[in-house]
Amino acid sequence: MNNLSDKAQILVEALPYIRAFFGKTIVIKYGGAAMTEKELKTQFAQDIVLMKYVGMSPVIVHGGGPQISGMMKRLGKEPKFVKGVRVTDAETMEIVEMVLGGTINKEIVTLINRHGGKGVGLTGKDGALIQAKPMKRGGEEMGQVGDVKAIDPQILRTLETGRFIPVISPVGADEEGRSYNINADLAAGKVASALSAEKLLILTDVPGILDDKGKLLPTLSRKEVQKLIKKGTISKGMLPKVEAALSAVEGGVRKAHIIDGRVPHALLLEIFTDRGVGTEIIA
Amino acid sequence: MNNLSDKAQILVEALPYIRAFFGKTIVIKYGGAAMTEKELKTQFAQDIVLMKYVGMSPVIVHGGGPQISGMMKRLGKEPKFVKGVRVTDAETMEIVEMVLGGTINKEIVTLINRHGGKGVGLTGKDGALIQAKPMKRGGEEMGQVGDVKAIDPQILRTLETGRFIPVISPVGADEEGRSYNINADLAAGKVASALSAEKLLILTDVPGILDDKGKLLPTLSRKEVQKLIKKGTISKGMLPKVEAALSAVEGGVRKAHIIDGRVPHALLLEIFTDRGVGTEIIA
Amino acid sequence: MNNLSDKAQILVEALPYIRAFFGKTIVIKYGGAAMTEKELKTQFAQDIVLMKYVGMSPVIVHGGGPQISGMMKRLGKEPKFVKGVRVTDAETMEIVEMVLGGTINKEIVTLINRHGGKGVGLTGKDGALIQAKPMKRGGEEMGQVGDVKAIDPQILRTLETGRFIPVISPVGADEEGRSYNINADLAAGKVASALSAEKLLILTDVPGILDDKGKLLPTLSRKEVQKLIKKGTISKGMLPKVEAALSAVEGGVRKAHIIDGRVPHALLLEIFTDRGVGTEIIA
Amino acid sequence: MNNLSDKAQILVEALPYIRAFFGKTIVIKYGGAAMTEKELKTQFAQDIVLMKYVGMSPVIVHGGGPQISGMMKRLGKEPKFVKGVRVTDAETMEIVEMVLGGTINKEIVTLINRHGGKGVGLTGKDGALIQAKPMKRGGEEMGQVGDVKAIDPQILRTLETGRFIPVISPVGADEEGRSYNINADLAAGKVASALSAEKLLILTDVPGILDDKGKLLPTLSRKEVQKLIKKGTISKGMLPKVEAALSAVEGGVRKAHIIDGRVPHALLLEIFTDRGVGTEIIA
Amino acid sequence: MNNLSDKAQILVEALPYIRAFFGKTIVIKYGGAAMTEKELKTQFAQDIVLMKYVGMSPVIVHGGGPQISGMMKRLGKEPKFVKGVRVTDAETMEIVEMVLGGTINKEIVTLINRHGGKGVGLTGKDGALIQAKPMKRGGEEMGQVGDVKAIDPQILRTLETGRFIPVISPVGADEEGRSYNINADLAAGKVASALSAEKLLILTDVPGILDDKGKLLPTLSRKEVQKLIKKGTISKGMLPKVEAALSAVEGGVRKAHIIDGRVPHALLLEIFTDRGVGTEIIA
Amino acid sequence: MNNLSDKAQILVEALPYIRAFFGKTIVIKYGGAAMTEKELKTQFAQDIVLMKYVGMSPVIVHGGGPQISGMMKRLGKEPKFVKGVRVTDAETMEIVEMVLGGTINKEIVTLINRHGGKGVGLTGKDGALIQAKPMKRGGEEMGQVGDVKAIDPQILRTLETGRFIPVISPVGADEEGRSYNINADLAAGKVASALSAEKLLILTDVPGILDDKGKLLPTLSRKEVQKLIKKGTISKGMLPKVEAALSAVEGGVRKAHIIDGRVPHALLLEIFTDRGVGTEIIA
DSSP states (O other): OHHHHHHHHHHHHTHHHHHHHTTOEEEEEEOGGGGTSHHHHHHHHHHHHHHHHTTOEEEEEEOOHHHHHHHHHHTTOOOOEETTEEOBOHHHHHHHHIIIIIIIHHHHHHHHHHTTOOEEEEETTGGGOEEEEEOSTTOGGGBSEEEEEEEOTHHHHHHHHTTOEEEEEOEEEOTTOOEEEEOHHHHHHHHHHHTTOSEEEEEESSSSOBOTTSOBOOEEEHHHHHHHHHHTOSOTTTHHHHHHHHHHHHTTOSEEEEEETTSTTHHHHHHHSSSOSEEEEEO | OHHHHHHHHHHHHTHHHHHHHTTOEEEEEEOGGGGTSHHHHHHHHHHHHHHHHTTOEEEEEEOOHHHHHHHHHHTTOOOOEETTEEOBOHHHHHHHHIIIIIIIHHHHHHHHHHTTOOEEEEETTGGGOEEEEEOSTTOGGGBSEEEEEEEOTHHHHHHHHTTOEEEEEOEEEOTTOOEEEEOHHHHHHHHHHHTTOSEEEEEESSSSOBOTTSOBOOEEEHHHHHHHHHHTOSOTTTHHHHHHHHHHHHTTOSEEEEEETTSTTHHHHHHHSSSOSEEEEEO | OHHHHHHHHHHHHTHHHHHHHTTOEEEEEEOGGGGTSHHHHHHHHHHHHHHHHTTOEEEEEEOOHHHHHHHHHHTTOOOOEETTEEOBOHHHHHHHHIIIIIIIHHHHHHHHHHTTOOEEEEETTGGGOEEEEEOSTTOGGGBSEEEEEEEOTHHHHHHHHTTOEEEEEOEEEOTTOOEEEEOHHHHHHHHHHHTTOSEEEEEESSSSOBOTTSOBOOEEEHHHHHHHHHHTOSOTTTHHHHHHHHHHHHTTOSEEEEEETTSTTHHHHHHHSSSOSEEEEEO | OHHHHHHHHHHHHTHHHHHHHTTOEEEEEEOGGGGTSHHHHHHHHHHHHHHHHTTOEEEEEEOOHHHHHHHHHHTTOOOOEETTEEOBOHHHHHHHHIIIIIIIHHHHHHHHHHTTOOEEEEETTGGGOEEEEEOSTTOGGGBSEEEEEEEOTHHHHHHHHTTOEEEEEOEEEOTTOOEEEEOHHHHHHHHHHHTTOSEEEEEESSSSOBOTTSOBOOEEEHHHHHHHHHHTOSOTTTHHHHHHHHHHHHTTOSEEEEEETTSTTHHHHHHHSSSOSEEEEEO | OHHHHHHHHHHHHTHHHHHHHTTOEEEEEEOGGGGTSHHHHHHHHHHHHHHHHTTOEEEEEEOOHHHHHHHHHHTTOOOOEETTEEOBOHHHHHHHHIIIIIIIHHHHHHHHHHTTOOEEEEETTGGGOEEEEEOSTTOGGGBSEEEEEEEOTHHHHHHHHTTOEEEEEOEEEOTTOOEEEEOHHHHHHHHHHHTTOSEEEEEESSSSOBOTTSOBOOEEEHHHHHHHHHHTOSOTTTHHHHHHHHHHHHTTOSEEEEEETTSTTHHHHHHHSSSOSEEEEEO | OHHHHHHHHHHHHTHHHHHHHTTOEEEEEEOGGGGTSHHHHHHHHHHHHHHHHTTOEEEEEEOOHHHHHHHHHHTTOOOOEETTEEOBOHHHHHHHHIIIIIIIHHHHHHHHHHTTOOEEEEETTGGGOEEEEEOSTTOGGGBSEEEEEEEOTHHHHHHHHTTOEEEEEOEEEOTTOOEEEEOHHHHHHHHHHHTTOSEEEEEESSSSOBOTTSOBOOEEEHHHHHHHHHHTOSOTTTHHHHHHHHHHHHTTOSEEEEEETTSTTHHHHHHHSSSOSEEEEEO
16 A cells, blocks of 8 residues: 555645646657657657646647658668758758658657547648748758748647647748748747747757766756857757757747656656756746 | 656556546545544645646535534533434534534635635535435434435536635525535535536545455445345444445446545545555446 | 506616616625614515626625624633724634634525525635735734735636625635634725725614714715714724725725615615615715 | 615515516517507606616517508508508508608617617518518408518527617518518517517507406416407407417417506516516416 | 639639638618619629628618608608708608618618628617717708717627628617718718728719819829818719718728729629729728 | 629629538548649639638548659659559558658648648548548558548547638558558548538549440439449449548538549539539439
8 A cells, every 4th residue: 555655645746736837838849769769759648648638738849850861861862961950952851841741740649649649740831830931041052941930829729729739840831832941949949939838848868958077057047058158068969959948938938948858757757846857948 | 867757657657547537527525534634634635636637626525523523512512313313403503504614614625725726615505505305214303404305516517617626514405594414425425416426435434345254345336235235234334425325326426435534645546546445336 | 556656666766776787796794783683684685686686796795793702602702802803812713713604604695595596605715715814903912813915806706607696704814724803894895896896885783974963974085084083083883894995995996885784675775776875985 | 764665675576576587588569558658658668678687688579550550641642451451552561661660660769778778670671580471361452461481580689699679660571572561469479489488568558358348357378368269259459469479378488468558667567566467378 | 614714713813802801891881873773782782792701791881862852752841952961850850760761771681681691770779879969060950960979889799790781771869869860971981980990882873083184093092082172173972972981091991982883793893803993092 | 894894793603602601511532633733733722712711611631642652663662553552561651641641731731821721731640530440352461551430520620610721631540550541532531421511522533424425424313323333334443432422422411523623623613603513423
């Protein structure tokens, strides 16, 4: 009986967190190990569905770089990157859309459905959710790499009334209908701002933001983050995530977290316990 | 980190139960040790508020025999019982109403409020919730001991729209406005039927229904319960609880449970785990 | 037929008042003879239910000093007052709650129900309606005498959607759940402000506010009232009522009336005729 | 004060009637002296507006025979009747529509508005409320005398949501848009049925249905009425009213009343007192 | 098949206009040839019903000068005009109301109903839509010629919820219930302002506003219109229409159009094509 | 002006059809030339958006056989068919999902968005819209070819409240989350039944169902269709379309149409004119 009683205790300890986040929107950037390892995928889906049932509104934005590169190779096309950004010619764009919107998005939807949620997959084209424009940095040779011009959250609000969980592929179109490949961290940050989300949770494969000596920095203000960027403490791979987090917090999101997606149930631990699992960035 | 991960695991294990009971009404007969011991009171309030937040509609019906007897003695009046039922003359009735509706009811409301819920105390008079009539068994000499003539659940439905948790004292009035003292188990059973509740949970100070050898009977059908009553296996003290459970199940409640309120977080264990903590009576 | 025609005429004369108060909230402080004499009690209930049916939203706040003192004596405890305020030690507080919330409140609810309304009794604890704090004047030795820290009117709004008539006992709790005995006039004034009521009607056992020569003053501005207080024209017994009226008017209530509850159907006469039955205090 | 107290008493005596008719639809056939004498007109408007404010839904259907004949004469046209029914050639039809819909209807609307209601005038053409067909009895030579083919109550329901009081001229159109002059009693009966009204009140200039000796018959069953018709006790002038009453009661209206519109406030007396003012016909 | 394909093409060309006016209110002043010639009447009704079905909210205000004069003559009364305004003594007023509200209004309602719409006729008295006051210009001798004191659009909003098409006769009442004859152009302009309409369309029997040489001026700003008035370019007959258009545009209506009602389907052409059929006046 | 007037005439001729289909659901199976030729694609999008604006609820189900085969070849995999059905091993299934859900679906969404609609792309996985099961005919060697087990239309209803146009790829999942390739005609028929659609429109590249002599059969009853199937008059290519049409009509859809998608604006012609453009199958 002891064991059962412990269980009850743990459920009860979640109560203050459930109350605090009741009715709040939580945007999750999904990627890395949590999206590829079987065990972690299952746990991710459980966490998302639980969040939904206890009254939160989770919204998922996912990436899919490795899968895109894989399909390119199968089609005999060599992936090319400039400063970490994929050069996206028309053929690459087609592959990006197929892999993100056709394969990965629907896999996540199915994963959620199998754990009792009702996922609905979207790209930025559906309901004109993400209006895109060409990314300025990099110039013409980058091809259809896009930036977010505007977010129209109506489709997300509509899905919420039906108790659905939106799963978003970061592809957008401009007014002429031309497709753009958008960085998933960037898209997640903009969606979080547009929804005035309570939190943006970015799943990574590192413990969080580390200082020069490799020690985890659990809480950082915007100013502190900017200093770390200047000092070069933040690695290139981490930079887009940190920038998305900053842009979200500047856009009205209360907190952005860079968390370790390799930790089992990382989302639940972040939401339901005092000890976070990574770095939180606050206004 | 191991420990945190265990916590997450336990939260996730609650998910199938949360899904199963989402939007369902659970009527709880509150009494015994769970209503007098400090630790158990706190745990009861936590359990109720958690149930509310994860989407259930808990409705509480409470008793208060010992406190009524205590106040009677303070007022120089000796409590009298016939076959376990309190003889209720006019003065006793006044004390019953004061103690149940004025003291105990508001204590429970405050307990719930302090743990983050919004309790609202009612007697059967409020919103004409319980229309009473004289109890037939026992006759005139029992005084104002009442039976339930009808339940008008409108006030309970109205409170639910405002996310309030109703707490009910088992006192009713007849058409002339005369007050009646109603057994709390009986009232709970009738309220559960009127609400077509998913479950009626009766908190007791015993492990459940026991067989002749004192072994817990975890699941009983209505027929089996009736056999046990005939055989005299069920003790006199347990009888009103068992009858309330039977009447609820006959009135459309899916399951009635007689559970051990001395177990910490007995409600949560009953709702959120496969191993119940007492006896369930099913149709 | 003449007689019938007169009846019709009187109904029709009520029309302008019905139109003027349609959809408006009227807070009534109930006490004195109107709460103790049988005839007057019936008339009070009829008036309240009629107000509800013709489209107003009556909200009742009641006192109960004599009944509390009566129960204290039955329990062998001598009531003690300092400057007209009951010294409220823990045992007294318990008696206050029992008598107000358990006895008087439910009597009023039953009275209303018997005349065709749907009363619902509340104390300030239910739905956390009245958040209390210790009263400053008087100091520690006064015990649990409380002031109003805040009113949360959500429970009153919720009951209104269900066409219920709220009946409030002036007992509140602080954040730790400690109970407080609050003056009923004070509570009524605060509830009226919180609801932006059209009127606060305070039932008394006097004709209204009188001048030095004992003549009724039918209408007074806030300034005039303050002058009368300074001059000492207002008696000690009347002072809390006048202060509650002033606080209501300062808090946004359009008019506060101190009326003679000994007059049959005093409420209806106040609402439905040009000739009021007491003193009105206006902004 | 005595006098005021009497007033209050009368208001309170209305309460059971207000409760009984709360939310109910009352269809009133308006005509006769109540529509021509100044005093009675004012009283009619007061009664209707009062009914609306205390929660009923009054719907008015009016006639206008004398005014139509008056206008015909002014236009040099002699009114012609066959068995009490106006022969309605095209020119007469035009006059009927002008006088009913243009003059009388708007006079009633203005009367109601001036007493605090919000009247909205309709003919059977508005919102296709009354779909008409030629009256069978009488044949071709009667011209555009119509019967009711169907009632579409949607416009009445819509006006009710806006708290408007509908005032209906008994003119309808067939599918080709051809106008028909419909007997107002007939139209009122059909409208009452279509709305499942609680009551149909037909205002006349007689005390009600009288027996052979001229004594008022206060209550009649459908069967009794049919006997009286067979026996010839019911006068020709009264016949259409009695038939409308019968058809309403057969169509689901609870009671139909033929009342004396010359009595001041006849409507209020009928609704708000036990002693009706005419004859009631019940199922 | 070619022909069918052209048809489809034309439907598709309407799409941008349907999108632009979806959910918008369009007030139409109906009069002139479009109200008298059979063919044009049918086309008007078709246009209005189509507008309703594709998501606009048309509101019609009609005149009826010639018909009023006709009826006056039939009643042996000579119409009299001062500066183009009908002198309106009491008898004339009665005729105005009969003809506008009783005859013309219901004709238009029937016309709309026969083409699949649900018309509801109103005068300014219904729902107290138009509160009138005596027209200043002209003085006493003009009789009951009125100006608009206020518009209460609630009845129009209520009818819209039921998908009805309001048809308004320009007759209003003052607070004492006295009737006023209001210029239909003036009334249409005020109704359009009160509804914040997208467009006011005034049907006339001329091609639009012409310059000195008789050439149509397709678009005019408010300033340009005022210059034309000063210069005397605008004819007396056109002046009230131009003033109504100006007042609408000043009152918040986006565009007012003076269009040629003799053109078949003038309304549709104005709404659904780039080439308007008259003069538009813009802010 | 003549030309404009013709335009108006055509718009007005659409009115009876707009009225007839107002608020009705129309399911469109999109494929063939209408999905590949630029001009026809634009016209399709215009037609769909117009249907939405005039009050219908179009729902699109699309195929994509040629594009799937194209991508298979690019990936070095030879498409294989048995009796016209694609053999779907795991790798093929992945390609099917990528091409349908990632490429074609989003192309159609973008097309609709560019013409003023708000498309939202779905596969049968989103919101668990299509629950699939293995197709019986053909057996194991067909791989993941699926049949429809159930349709959950909630996601379609939810999107309708937001005025979105659903675009569905015919891919479903079973309870274990395994994907199935479903014939688009079949899926469209089942979706139409689940929505109790007014019409199912199947776009083909033939004029409709032809008799033995190649003459178009404009209207066929279910019985007649079954006879034609038995006789072998219906070609193999046409068979799945005819079966989908039959299943829809048997499932409660009022009419199913096999129409010639090569005709410009085929959808509008079918909906808005009396002369259909193919074969209609009726109950």
